[in-house]
Amino acid sequence: MxxxxxxxxxxxxxxxxxxxxxxxxxxxxxxxxxxxxxxxxxxxxxxxxxxxxxxxxxxxxxxxxxxxxxxxxxxxxxxxxxxxENCTMSGVEKFIKNLKNKDYKIGLATNAPLRVAHAVLEKLQIHDLFDTIHSSEFENQGKPHPAVYLTSAKNLGVSPEDCIAIEDSQSGLKAAKEAGMQTIIFTNNDENIDSNLADFKILNFNTVFLPLFVE
Missing domain, CATH: 1.10.150.240 (Putative phosphatase; domain 2)
Structure with missing residues (x-):
């Protein structure tokens, strides 16, 4: 892969x-x-x-x-x-910038409305790092249905099989898996989160080694 x-x-x-x-x-x-x-x-x-x-x-x-x-x-x-409120995940901005510097295309796929996504990216000051931003509000069904991920891959011009999704929930992991993507579960340092649908695990964005998922 x-x-x-x-x-x-x-x-x-x-x-x-x-x-x-x-x-x-x-x-x-x-x-x-x-x-x-x-x-x-x-x-x-x-x-x-x-x-x-x-x-x-x-x-x-x-x-x-x-x-x-x-x-x-x-x-x-x-x-x-x-x-x-102070709600930014520690290290996530640097993590995404590192991915961008390695020429990965970057997407956002959320069940939340698009204007919430824009507010988040503006808060983190990383809006310009994303090649596509997509919300389930424009699909007939949200996660765990794979539609939001399939459309995101299409918008990126990348086959779903060449995409990897970073999720924190079983619902999101299922959506990405059914879209044909590999998956990473982000646990925010919680070792007890069920990760049976994930191919990789990230405890936090400060200690992850890049490239984590390159074979």
Whole structure:
């Protein structure tokens, strides 16, 4: 295998932002009478924003439901926290710059809306390092469906078999695997994360040896 492109997930890989989505759900949906419990919020963890909105509405329906307005409120709240909180994964900027210097094409494939992705890349000041930025909001299904990865590979002009995806979840790993890519799980120093779908493992971006995945 000759890796030509590296495609990153965003939440939990570039930024430690999953807690922001949970907080945004609590802030927004609680105001409509939704009982946002930890157990239920765990189920929405890897959904698209549209799927999250539908999830809560089905369980706690309320009057004057406006899905688009709710999604916008959640996304806006998340972006506010990304912009103001310290959430960057240590060493990730240098890691991506090293990949770029080795002539890998760089992509971003996320279930989050595109404007969140742009906010993250602007915060990290690495927007210009990415050759493609793609969101599941433009696909019929989000991860674990492989569509977002297949489109990202197409946008990069690289065969999926020549791409490797960096993910932090089983849902994301499954999406990349079904797209035909090799996978790296980023654990953020958590040794207990299930990595059975991953070909490689990165504990953190400060100690990884490049090229990790070149045979």
């Amino acid at each position: 000759v890796v030509k492109a590296v495609i990153f997930d965003m939440d939990g890989v570039l930024v430690d932002s999953e807690k922001f989505w949970t907080q945004a759900e609590l802030d927004v949906f609680s105001s409509y009478g939704v009982q946002v419990t930890d157990d239920l919020a765990e189920q929405t963890k890897y959904m698209t924003t549209q799927e999250v909105t539908e999830f809560w509405y089905k369980r706690f329906p309320w009057e004057n439901f406006d899905a688009s307005d709710l999604e916008n409120k959640v996304v806006t709240r998340v972006i506010e926290m990304i912009q103001t």
